[in-house]
Each structure stands twice: as structure tokens, then as C-alpha cells.
Amino acid sequence: MSSDFEVVWCGEGWRSLVNECHDELVARFPDYRFYGIKQKWGVLAFQARPRAGDSTDEERALVDRLTGRYQTASEAVCEWCGRPGSLRSEDAEWLTLCNTCAEDMKTTKYPSSRLIM
Numbered sequence: 001m002s003s004d005f006e007v008v009w010c011g012e013g014w015r016s017l018v019n020e021c022h023d024e025l026v027a028r029f030p031d032y033r034f035y036g037i038k039q040k041w042g043v044l045a046f047q048a049r050p051r052a053g054d055s056t057d058e059e060r061a062l063v064d065r066l067t068g069r070y071q072t073a074s075e076a077v078c079e080w081c082g083r084p085g086s087l088r089s090e091d092a093e094w095l096t097l098c099n100t101c102a103e104d105m106k107t108t109k110y111p112s113s114r115l116i117m
Contacts, residue, residue, distance in 0.1 A: 010039050011079030021046050021070040028062065042087045042094030044074035 010018065018037055025032045025048060035047040046067040050059040078085030078098035085098040090105070097105065 010037050010044060013078045013080045013082035013085075014039075014044050014074055016082065017044060017070045017074055017077060018046070021067060024066050025063065028066070029059070032063070039079060039095075042075075042089070042096050043071050044079075046070060 022034075029050045031051045033049045033052050035049070036045075037047070038045050048063055048067060049055060050063055075087050075096055076084060077096065078101050079096050080101045081098060083098040083100070085096045085101070087094060087096050088102055089095075095102075095105070
């Protein structure tokens with residue numbers, strides 16, 4: 001895990017995706033501005049800008065492309081345990097889960113699978 005990015009407000013299964021995205025953003029934009037990470041419609045939503053204040057359209061587009069790659073990758077990683085998963089819906093809620101965590105969610109509030117990373 002990156003030593004300067006230790007708090008993540010999403011499922012632990014996505015921690016490596018978050019760390020990799022953060023590392024890429026720091027490499028390209030050392031002063032990038034982090035606003036938030038969340039699960040939105042079952043996928044990882046990483047909210048960032050190239051820096052505080054003004055930035056160019058090209059810089060913002062690059063941040064969007066970088067974070068978009070990790071959003072797409074999150075569609076195949078269980079957000080709870082990190083195993084291969086898929087986007088699933090239950091009523092109005094969308095989650096990306098592996099089969100084990102999806103089964104757990106039928107009977108418990110949170111999956112009981114352990115993080116495999």
C-alpha cells in the first residue's frame with residue numbers, strides 16, 4: 001500500500017486498484033487533488049483533479065482516462081474480498097461481487113469472505 005494514501009472508503013477488495021490509481025496519478029500529477037473514493041452503481045468512482053485551482057482540459061481528460069481505467073477494472077474484482085467478481089444488482093442496489101460474497105449477501109448484511117490480497 002502507498003504510505004501516503006492509507007484511508008479508503010470503499011470495499012477492501014478494491015484497495016489494490018485504489019493504490020495503483022493513486023500511484024499513477026501521483027506519477028503524472030504530483031500535486032493532484034483527491035476528493036473522494038466511493039462505490040457508485042457497483043463500480044469504483046475515484047474523484048480527483050490534476051491540482052487545486054486551474055488545470056487544462058487535456059489534464060482533466062487525462063485524469064478521467066486514468067481513473068476510468070480503474071473504474072472499468074473494478075467491474076471484474078469483488079469489492080469485498082478481491083477475488084474475480086461481476087457486477088450484480090439486487091433491487092435498486094448494484095454491487096461487484098464474487099460468487100461467495102454474493103451468496104453471503106443473501107443471508108447477512110456483509111459478506112463474511114476474508115480479503116485474499
